[in-house]
Amino acid sequence: MVLVFAESPRGVIKKSAFEAVTYGKKTADLLGTSCVALTLGSVKNAGELGVYGASKVLHIADAAFDHFDSQAVAAAIAAVAQQQGATVVVLSHSSTGKSIAGRLSIRLNAGLVSGVNSLPTVNGASLHVKKTVFSGKAIAEYEINSTVKVLSLMGNAVKPEATGAAVTVENVAATAQGRIRVKEVKTQEGIVPLPEAEIVVSAGRGMKDPANWGIVEDLATTLQATTACSRPVADSHWRPHHEHVGQTGIAIRPNLYIAIGISGAIQHLAGVNNSKVIVVINKDPEAPFFKAADYGVVGDLFDIVPRLNTSLQKFKAAH
Amino acid sequence: MKLLVCISQTPDTTAKVSFKSDGKEFDAAGVQFIMNPYDEWYALVRACELREALGGSVTALNVGPAANETTIRKALAIGADDAVRINADPKSAGFVAKQIAEYARSQNFDIIFFGKETIDYNGSEVGGMVAEYLELPYISYASKLELNGNTATLERDIEGGVEVSEVDLPFVVSASKGMAEQRIPNMRGIMTARTKPLVEVAPVDYEESAKAVQFTLPPAKAGVKLIDPENMDELVRLLHEEAKVI
Numbered sequence: 001m002v003l004v005f006a007e008s009p010r011g012v013i014k015k016s017a018f019e020a021v022t023y024g025k026k027t028a029d030l031l032g033t034s035c036v037a038l039t040l041g042s043v044k045n046a047g048e049l050g051v052y053g054a055s056k057v058l059h060i061a062d063a064a065f066d067h068f069d070s071q072a073v074a075a076a077i078a079a080v081a082q083q084q085g086a087t088v089v090v091l092s093h094s095s096t097g098k099s100i101a102g103r104l105s106i107r108l109n110a111g112l113v114s115g116v117n118s119l120p121t122v123n124g125a126s127l128h129v130k131k132t133v134f135s136g137k138a139i140a141e142y143e144i145n146s147t148v149k150v151l152s153l154m155g156n157a158v159k160p161e162a163t164g165a166a167v168t169v170e171n172v173a174a175t176a177q178g179r180i181r182v183k184e185v186k187t188q189e190g191i192v193p194l195p196e197a198e199i200v201v202s203a204g205r206g207m208k209d210p211a212n213w214g215i216v217e218d219l220a221t222t223l224q225a226t227t228a229c230s231r232p233v234a235d236s237h238w239r240p241h242h243e244h245v246g247q248t249g250i251a252i253r254p255n256l257y258i259a260i261g262i263s264g265a266i267q268h269l270a271g272v273n274n275s276k277v278i279v280v281i282n283k284d285p286e287a288p289f290f291k292a293a294d295y296g297v298v299g300d301l302f303d304i305v306p307r308l309n310t311s312l313q314k315f316k317a318a319h
Numbered sequence: 320m321k322l323l324v325c326i327s328q329t330p331d332t333t334a335k336v337s338f339k340s341d342g343k344e345f346d347a348a349g350v351q352f353i354m355n356p357y358d359e360w361y362a363l364v365r366a367c368e369l370r371e372a373l374g375g376s377v378t379a380l381n382v383g384p385a386a387n388e389t390t391i392r393k394a395l396a397i398g399a400d401d402a403v404r405i406n407a408d409p410k411s412a413g414f415v416a417k418q419i420a421e422y423a424r425s426q427n428f429d430i431i432f433f434g435k436e437t438i439d440y441n442g443s444e445v446g447g448m449v450a451e452y453l454e455l456p457y458i459s460y461a462s463k464l465e466l467n468g469n470t471a472t473l474e475r476d477i478e479g480g481v482e483v484s485e486v487d488l489p490f491v492v493s494a495s496k497g498m499a500e501q502r503i504p505n506m507r508g509i510m511t512a513r514t515k516p517l518v519e520v521a522p523v524d525y526e527e528s529a530k531a532v533q534f535t536l537p538p539a540k541a542g543v544k545l546i547d548p549e550n551m552d553e554l555v556r557l558l559h560e561e562a563k564v565i
Contacts, residue, residue, distance in 0.1 A: 009477075009478075068482065069456070070447060070450070070456070070457045070458075070459070071450070071451075071454075071455075071456055071457065074447075074451065094478060095459070095460055095475070095476060095477040095478060096477075098436075098443040098447075098459055098460070099447060099457060099458075099459040099460075100447065101443075101444060101447060102412070102416065102443075102444045102445065102446060102447025102448035102449075102450070102451065103447045103448070103450060103451035103457065104447075104451075105413070105444070105448060106416075106448050106451035106452055107451060109528075110528065111413070111528030111529030112412070112413070112444055112529055113529055114442045114443060114444050115441060115442065128532070131441075132441070132537070133439065133440050133441055133531075133534075134330070134336045134438070134439055134440075134441075135332070135438050135441060136537070137336040137536075137537075138336050138338070138534050138535065138536055138537070139534070139535045139536070139537055140440075140531040140533070140534050141531065141532055141533040141534075141535075142529055142530060142531050142532065143529070143530060143532045144528060144529040145528060145529075146528035146529070149529075178456070179456045179486060179487065180456050180458065180484050180485070180486045181484060181485045181486065182482060182483070182484045183472075183483045183484055183485060184482070184483040185477070185480065185481075185482045185483075186480045186481050186482075186483070187477070187478075187479045187480030187481075188479050188480060191479060192479075193478035193479030193480075194478075194479070195478050196478060199564070199565075223565065241496075241497065242476075242479070242480065242481075244496075247332065247356075247438065248356070248357075248360075248495075248496045249496065250476075251441075255564045256558065256562070256564040256565065266332060266333050267332055270332065270438070276562075276564065277558070277562045277564045279554070279558070280543070290543045291540075291543070292540065293540075293543040294540065294541070294543065294544065294562065295543065295544050295545075295546055295554060295557060295558070295562075296543040296544070296545045296546065297545070297546050297548050297551075297554065298545065298548065299548035300548075303548070304548050304551065307548075307551045308551040308554060308555070310551070311551040311552045311554070311555045312555055312565075314552070314555075315555045315559065315565070319559075
């Protein structure tokens, strides 16, 4: 059986959890087995996981799980995996997944590959999976040969596929055993977080002044995109730190990344080069970013960005 | 305050990545190696700051061959008091975690620090593994760590924000940007690093369960398609019809 841990921060199943269940279902099909999802704490829409491939949803209701503690969560997933005889456990490669993957692999005596980005291939009792390594500069194929295997799935690597129907949720008795006391969760409401965003509009020092960001925000609004920035912009406090994408900031892999007035230093590319399509707008035709781009526009961003926005609005109105 | 900082050696950020033996092995020829930036800039510096404020000791630990000693001496130059090198090729996250856990088990460290991930295998796996071996709380991607007596207050990066939490010593933490500012070792640090203790420890056995068997380079980009800046309708058309992303 393939067990998928479905994250539900603030009571709602995340998009990345639907991706993980879709991945878990396809992996289960390859192995000729079923896919079961597990949710923890207070969850409003657990049954919906059935739509994306879970044949059953197990739920541990202890509200103590609403506050994240890697030790408690890993112990709960491991206990369910053992009770149910799971041979593969799938997590999201999110802040939560990264905190529990290592722990879970030790508890289950399982081989772990984190950040996988495609379906496994089955090779006898082993699984082969791929992930990007060296900050996007290479792809590694791993072989896992332990009885139980733990995989964490990179965000935006598979699309959630609605193939089934909602299922009933079965309660499993367990309590959270953690030692971390969560005091506060500060998140921006109404904005798709950068690691999960499908379209990202990002700007750099070419903007010249934080007061000029209106054109970037307008473009992001039209595209329903999340805004981001380069390191020098965050370091100069032109934009908040949580917008910083790149090696030291957040690594992202959207479908579309639009880089405005960013030269494309290797440290920046390391955080964005897994984007499916990259558009670069820069006045310097020699900017290194053009080498990593799919589409480029050489010119004055203060002219180009508003015009791109107008063209997009026209497109949106027609479609 | 007894602090352990686990440091990795990685290829430099700007290194050209290539493989040998038919893609079975990383090709280290001509590659400059550095201390993994998150280990150095955030984990090690914050540990040194805490030691400076509260007393105690900072031990830097690396799992690696003798060639890694240049990197380990740099950790001593930045401010670690002593260092341990577990003499083995760091074959996998599981292997490294086992070595660190076996060493740390009997040492009663108050805090065990890691960087948020290494810039080579990008796994973010070892910290959680060590925490589980030692049955300690683990806070990953912490961008802030303050200590008040035996209680730490931490901020952890989560999607779209931060989570603030408290935990009592001992615990394991992985550090992200914000926990500290990069320090350049000064001359005195470099001089004293030469004589600080660096102990070599033999590895323990470990059975591999997940290993990289094949490396490939990503397909080359087709090359940038330049669009007339006067014709943004064309860019929109390409994004819709060709790239299919809008």
